[in-house]
Amino acid sequence: MSNNPFPLSSEDLMRAYRTMRTIRDFEERLHVEFAKGDIPGFVHLYAGEEACATGIMMHLTDIDRIASTHRGHGHCIAKGVDVHEMMAEIYGKATGSCRGKGGSMHIADLSKGMMGANGILGAGAPLICGAALASRFRGDRGVGITFFGDGAANQGTVLESMNLAAAWNLPVIFVVENNGYAESTSVEYATAVDSYVDRASGFGMPGVTVDGMDFFAVHEAAGEMIARARDGGGPALLECNVARFFGHFEGDAQTYKAKGENDYNRENRDCLKIFRDRVCDAGAATRHDFALIDLEVASLIDAAVISAKNAALPQARELLTDVYVAY
Amino acid sequence: MPPKVGVIANPISGRDIRRVIAKANSLQIADRANIVVRLLAGLAACGVEDVVMMPERGGLAGHALRQMAQSAVRGNARFPSVSFIEMPVTGTAADSRIAAKAMSAMDVGAIIVLGGDGTHRAVAAECGATPIAGVSTGTNNAFPEIREPTITGYATGLVASGAVPKEIGLKPNKWLEVRIDGGPAEIALVDVALVSQQNLGARALWRTETFRELYVAFADPQLIGMSAIAGLIEPVGRDERHGLMLRLAPASVAPLVVQAPIAPGLVEPIGVEQWRRLPAGQPIAPDLAAGSIALDGERELTFHSRQNVSIRLVENAFDTIDVAAVMRFAATKGLLRERNKACV
Numbered sequence: 001m002s003n004n005p006f007p008l009s010s011e012d013l014m015r016a017y018r019t020m021r022t023i024r025d026f027e028e029r030l031h032v033e034f035a036k037g038d039i040p041g042f043v044h045l046y047a048g049e050e051a052c053a054t055g056i057m058m059h060l061t062d063i064d065r066i067a068s069t070h071r072g073h074g075h076c077i078a079k080g081v082d083v084h085e086m087m088a089e090i091y092g093k094a095t096g097s098c099r100g101k102g103g104s105m106h107i108a109d110l111s112k113g114m115m116g117a118n119g120i121l122g123a124g125a126p127l128i129c130g131a132a133l134a135s136r137f138r139g140d141r142g143v144g145i146t147f148f149g150d151g152a153a154n155q156g157t158v159l160e161s162m163n164l165a166a167a168w169n170l171p172v173i174f175v176v177e178n179n180g181y182a183e184s185t186s187v188e189y190a191t192a193v194d195s196y197v198d199r200a201s202g203f204g205m206p207g208v209t210v211d212g213m214d215f216f217a218v219h220e221a222a223g224e225m226i227a228r229a230r231d232g233g234g235p236a237l238l239e240c241n242v243a244r245f246f247g248h249f250e251g252d253a254q255t256y257k258a259k260g261e262n263d264y265n266r267e268n269r270d271c272l273k274i275f276r277d278r279v280c281d282a283g284a285a286t287r288h289d290f291a292l293i294d295l296e297v298a299s300l301i302d303a304a305v306i307s308a309k310n311a312a313l314p315q316a317r318e319l320l321t322d323v324y325v326a327y
Numbered sequence: 328m329p330p331k332v333g334v335i336a337n338p339i340s341g342r343d344i345r346r347v348i349a350k351a352n353s354l355q356i357a358d359r360a361n362i363v364v365r366l367l368a369g370l371a372a373c374g375v376e377d378v379v380m381m382p383e384r385g386g387l388a389g390h391a392l393r394q395m396a397q398s399a400v401r402g403n404a405r406f407p408s409v410s411f412i413e414m415p416v417t418g419t420a421a422d423s424r425i426a427a428k429a430m431s432a433m434d435v436g437a438i439i440v441l442g443g444d445g446t447h448r449a450v451a452a453e454c455g456a457t458p459i460a461g462v463s464t465g466t467n468n469a470f471p472e473i474r475e476p477t478i479t480g481y482a483t484g485l486v487a488s489g490a491v492p493k494e495i496g497l498k499p500n501k502w503l504e505v506r507i508d509g510g511p512a513e514i515a516l517v518d519v520a521l522v523s524q525q526n527l528g529a530r531a532l533w534r535t536e537t538f539r540e541l542y543v544a545f546a547d548p549q550l551i552g553m554s555a556i557a558g559l560i561e562p563v564g565r566d567e568r569h570g571l572m573l574r575l576a577p578a579s580v581a582p583l584v585v586q587a588p589i590a591p592g593l594v595e596p597i598g599v600e601q602w603r604r605l606p607a608g609q610p611i612a613p614d615l616a617a618g619s620i621a622l623d624g625e626r627e628l629t630f631h632s633r634q635n636v637s638i639r640l641v642e643n644a645f646d647t648i649d650v651a652a653v654m655r656f657a658a659t660k661g662l663l664r665e666r667n668k669a670c671v
Contacts, residue, residue, distance in 0.1 A: 005525030005617065193356060194385030194418065197342045201353040206346035209339075210529060220528035224347045236347055282525055282631065 003283040007220070008058075013279055016058060016215060018293050020050035020272050022083060023074040025301045027246070030073075030090065033305060034250045040092045041103045046074030048213075048245035051271035052177055053078040055218030056145060056238075059226045063142040065113045065131040067124030069177075070105050071244075072117030075147055081109045087304035093311035099322065100314045113142075122148055122155030125174065129161050132170040143171045143229045151182020153196050159203075162237070166203045171229035173222070174200075174237045177212065179244045184256040200237035212240025213271045216278070243269050330487035331377040332370055332407075333430035333457075335450055336363055336441035337423045338385030341464060343625070344529040350592030354464050359441060360390030362462060362476045364406070366439055367395070369480020371405045372663075374488050378407040379435065381426035384416050423449035431455045436487025437648060439479065444470045444552075444623035448516050451502065451645045458486065458497050458646040467531075467552040467590055467624045469517040474650060481663075482653035490662055496653045500565065501544040501607065502644040505620055506637050507630055515622040518543045518553045519638055522626070523618045530625040535595045538575040539615045542605060542638050546571055551588040552624050556597050559585045563604075570605035570640045574614070610637040 004010050027047040034043055046053070049071075057078035060066070068075040076086055081097060089096030090104045097109050108116035115131060118124050128144035135142035148158055153176050165172040176196045180187050193199065200207025208225070210217040218240055225236040243265040247254045254262070279285045338356060345351035367378060380388060388411070398404035412429050416422055423442070427450040430438050434457075440450045441462045447470045450459055460483045461471030486496035503519045504512040520532060521540040532538070532553060545565045546557035557563065557571045578584045581598025588594050605611065613636055620628040620636070630636050657663050 005523075007524065007526070007528070188384050192386060194338050194383070195342055197346075197353060198355045200346075201355065207342065207353065208344050208346055208529070209342040210344075214527075216526050216528045217530070221344050221347070224344060224529075228347060239342075278526070282629075 005282050006216070006279070006284060010284065012058065013284060014289065014293065016054050016219075017272070017275060017279075017290060018297065019054045019057075019078050020215070020275065021293055021297045022300065023047070023050045023053065023077045024272060025297050026073055026077060026083065026086070029301050029305060031246060031250060038309070039090060041105070042249050043090065043104045044071040044249050045244070045246040046071050048265060048269075048271070049177055049179065049240075049242040050074055051215040051218055051275070052175070052212040052240040052242055055215045056173075056175060056222040056226075058219055059223050060113070060143070060145070062111065062113050063135075063140050065115050065128060065135070065142060065144045067115050067128040067131070067144070067146040068117045069124065069147050069149060069152070070117065070119050070121070071149070072105070072107060076107050076109070076114055076117065079109075079114045080112045081107065081114050083300060084304045084307055085109070087308040088311050091308040091311070092313065093308055094314045094318075095307070095311040099318065101318070101322065121152035122157040124148060125158045125161035126164075128172055129164050129170055132165070132172045133168065135171060141230050143173065143226050145173045145175060147175045147177055149182065150176060150178040150180065150187050150191065150196070151185065154182075154191060159199070162199070162203045162205070162235070165235035166205050169232070169234040171232070172235040173225050173229060174235065176237065176239045177242055178239055179242050181244075181248065181256065183248045184252075186256070196239045197237060205235045205237060207237040207239065209239040209241065212242035213269045213274065215271060215275050330375055330436040330484070330489075331379060331433070332375050332483055332487050333379050333426070333433070333435040333438040334363065334366070334441070335381045335423050335426050335430070335438060335446070336383070336387055337381065337420065337446050338383050338387045339418060339420065340442040340446050344531045345467065345590050348531065348533045348593065349590035351467070351590060356386050357390050359464060360387050360394060362441055362464065363387065363391040364394045364398075366462060366476040366480035366483075367391075367406045367409070368404055369477040370484045371407050373481055373484025373490065375484040376407050378409050379430060379433065380409055380411050381422060382411045382414060382416050383422065384418060420445060420449050424453045427453035431457045437483045439483055440471070442471075443468045444517055445625060447471055448514060448623055451500075451516055452514055454645060456646070458648050460648040460650065469547070469550040469552045469554045470623070472650070478654065479650055482648055482650040485653050485657055485662065486648050491653045491656050495656045496648055497646040498566065498649040498652070499643040500645055500647055501570065502641050503542055503544050503570070504639045504641055505622065505628070507628065508634050513622060513628065514644075516544065517623050518557070520553045520621040520624070521613050521615045521618055522621060523615065524626070525618050525629050525631070527619060527626045527629065530627070531590070532621050532624055532626065533590060533593065535589070535597055536577045537618075538597060539618065540613050541573040541575055542570060542611070542640075544570045544640060551591060553589060553621070555589065556585055556587040556599070557602070559587055560599060560602055568607055568642060570607075571602060572605040572611065573602040574600040576600050605640050607640045607642045610639045612637055
């Protein structure tokens with residue numbers, strides 16, 4: 001892999017692909033497993049949007065915090081949360097990252113800087129302002145990233161947080177994952193601007209739109225924003241235009257989408273295909289290199305599902321533990 | 328038959344990484360709509376009654392129509408009637424190309440373009456013999472001149488109506504054509520930059536250590552962007568028959584260093600190894616073996632060592648409305664004056 005024209009090392013290129021492949025396989029497998037009825041609660045799948053989480057998280061370490069959404073599996077995996085623990089959590093098992101009491105929409109791992117998926121739309125934005133403020137007081141140069149969708153972007157919490165982050169010059173990156181639908185409501189119907197970037201300047205922060213299906217576009221733009229925030233340059237807004245390959249939730253009939261929309265996106269906008277083709281065409285890796293990662297990830301997901309299914313449920317006596325955090 | 332004029336205002340422009348790596352501004356939809364209304368007022372003042380616009384879903388037209396309705400209620404403004412081309416809206420730069428092609432086929436007298444170099448490039452590629460008038464709204468703009476849109480509307484109306492002859496009102500423009508392996512030509516209106524990064528990433532150019540070659544159709548030291556580098560070395564007018572080509576290098580190793588404003592508020596030392604005039608019509612093969620090609624400041628194409636790249640300066644590629652010349656002619660000929668009969 002000596003012929004590498006990309007702004008990442010060969011190892012990092014493979015790491016990026018492995019992360020995106022892990023997210024994709026995790027979600028594709030959940031789509032199958034959920035239909036069997038063994039998984040409690042709702043799941044909202046991130047498949048299609050992998051380049052967004054991965055391109056951003058490649059710039060972060062455990063000191064950096066993220067606040068995720070109801071569609072949080074991809075963020076968790078890209079931030080380094082253990083896949084076995086995630087799968088167990090979604091199955092509601094005691095070996096899960098939150099001991100099986102959180103489920104899909106509340107996966108968290110503070111040791112990795114993953115503050116939690118969140119079932120409340122737009123709720124991550126104020127949390128990440130607090131985390132960023134804490135980082136500044138600690139002087140650890142940590143950066144906070146909050147993800148939200150095009151629907152939550154219209155929530156007051158998000159807009160208030162943008163104001164607070166700008167007023168206090170907090171190291172926060174607001175990431176709008178614009179997949180075109182707030183549940184089933186189109187952006188065109190519910191939002192008065194065609195780009196959320198237009199709102200950033202109203203709060204005195206820069207905003208940038210990128211193709212969220214292009215890992216390299218996300219990676220480069222996020223890298224500049226994160227470095228700027230880390231150096232004290234203040235908050236910024238990144239809009240990633242993405243496509244989700246599944247419905248809002250598992251079981252969603254997706255009647256609001258155009259006929260063939262998912263097929264078109266899978267065929268023409270698949271971030272894994274785009275990444276693989278670009279890296280192979282440049283001679284930085286071979287198809288064989290990617291195939292090996294595909295096999296490795298498939299085994300990982302298989303093992304995670306088997307172990308989650310076989311794990312014990314939490315004990316009833318655990319019901320009231322871990323409810324409050326001691327300060 | 329009263330003249331018809333096309334307006335292409337694509338709301339997608341002006342949201343790239345230059346807002347972070349430089350101090351580029353972001354013009355919001357309501358401001359863009361305000362520009363449209365101002366140029367429509369100028370068009371109406373010159374007798375244009377019919378304007379056809381590119382449809383979009385950014386709310387730009389909605390804001391503009393609302394502002395026009397509010398002005399109409401107060402009875403203090405006159406505007407042409409506005410219709411929209413029937414076309415699918417993708418929300419990308421492709422919309423500008425499709426609209427330009429359609430407007431050209433409709434035989435509009437001129438197309439007014441709101442946007443930066445990218446939007447103008449998209450329209451110029453498809454407008455054929457229809458002249459365009461540029462209104463700058465983008466960031467790294469070198470091609471469209473900065474001018475009050477009402478005046479651009481005025482001048483466009485005067486040309487479209489035939490009040491000002493084309494020999495006076497239009498001026499020809501150069502462009503640069505880029506081909507890879509003899510494929511279809513991609514164009515740039517101002518500059519083609521070759522950089523060693525072999526990926527498109529966030530598209531804008533700011534990593535100066537990667538700059539290797541620069542080809543410009545014109546170079547004005549008053550402008551920003553890649554062409555500013557050439558403009559500070561040897562200015563080249565839009566009406567001159569040549570361009571300029573420069574070989575660039577990291578500033579630490581180059582014999583000459585230019586402090587160039589490569590983006591708004593971003594002045595960087597740029598190393599220049601050598602430069603010479605670029606003759607029109609002659610294909611040039613760059614020296615860089617592999618990298619990416621930026622058209623008017625944005626990485627659009629990548630190429631590797633097994634591919635052949637050629638760059639050619641083309642004269643008389645498309646016409647633009649010479650607003651200054653039109654207004655001077657109109658003033659000299661008294662086209663915008665009338666006697667007040669009550670005072671005669």
